[in-house]
Amino acid sequence: MGRHSCCYKQKLRKGLWSPEEDEKLMQHITKYGHGCWSSVPKLAGLHRCGKSCRLRWINYLRPDLKRGTFSQEEENLIVELHAVLGNRWSQIAVQLPGRTDNEIKNLWNSSLKKKLRQKGIDPNTHKPISEAENEENCSATINEKASEAPSDSKFVEAEKPKPPSSAMDRYLLIENNCNNTKTSQPTHEFFLNKFVTSLESSTSSCKPPDFSGYLNFQQLNYEPNTGLSMNPNATFFNPNSKSSGMISELNSTMTTILPSMSNSILTTPIHIKPSISIPSNNPPMSSYNINRVQNWDACTISNNGSTSNGSSSSSIEMQNNCSFFENNPFSWPQANCGKRERESQIHSVEGQPEDFKWSEYLQTPFSVGTSIQNQTAQDIYNETRPETHFTTDGVSISSISWHQNQQQQSLQASDVYSKHFQRLSTTFGQFS
């Protein structure tokens, strides 16, 4: 489509917004909602294009914006998320309630990038700068190998290695290509990754998720450490919801995942006998957080921000008595992929915030991951990153090394799960 046609049709104001313009836009949207953005300026009496109005609202006028300087925790989280998501600012912003993608992007470009470089970390790869250079060379070798292969069939094209998108991918790529080995590493993360991927693809296709790959996860030879009391019957999502089958899967998944999160097992490849040892100073998850998650299912959230079971909660505002699967368009068989229809459903609920995104409310259970992540990120980024490590053949894989000390392993382990929780949160947010 290209450029907004309205910009050509008439002389529209550009540049900074005046307080009067803000006021007009604010009043209009508060009263009528934005509806179709292209009609907003006309209806609100503004000499701006709809696009400009939208941007102003999203980045500045929206009442739920936090504003102010970013906290250290937020900065750390952004760095961590950027390592996983890259420049997907909107997805990163989902994980930081009250912050906009534009704000985060600006922070990254003006400050965070520089800070990372000062610490010797390449902001693009999130690895020590020397290591990033080494791996680039390694990738070049891999590409050379790929180009040697016959390239005249579509099959070959499909087999071309995709750029690694996660630490695990990078690890496997380096292991398999640089070491000339062919090992897949069915770690707990591997199956967790499959699980989250199933959810992601099911949300995009509006089909029930395929957990077949994930379910093997639960058959792995590992025993959750019992140092943490975990109610085996705990449910995290309402089992009486419409998609009870899927909810049941999720609940069993959560029961399995959470103890292992807390115990920080996991990056041990499964072909080596899993060693489950708890570092004496193993701190990651507070019982407070566990309890909050365990109680989540029992919580019905009222519109005054308190929970029906009497426990304190963050300032959540939702409809009366809804557990979070129930009152959201999160039912696979009936999944409604039409955005406009979804919007109309949302609008039809009296008093429902217009831009209701339940992924934001999902932050509460998923703050388990976030809280660990903050803790972890703080440790990692406040300290000098470890110098480059080398595998036996000299390939540098420092930031994803399996050979780091136990404590670092446990910290990374928490991060790994945090990452997948973030993905879950992001995925579910697509339904809003």
Place this chain on the structure above:
DNA sequence: AAAGCAAACAACCGCAAAAAA
């Protein structure tokens, strides 16, 4: 006090995808 510079912030632009006609 003024000039120069850098950082921070706000807004625009172009593109692509999704939705509607």
Place this chain on the structure above:
DNA sequence: GTTTTTTGCGGTTGTTTGCTT
């Protein structure tokens, strides 16, 4: 099924602010 319109995203540029010389 095609075309048009709308929305959202990420890159980039412009403006303001604050600090240093």
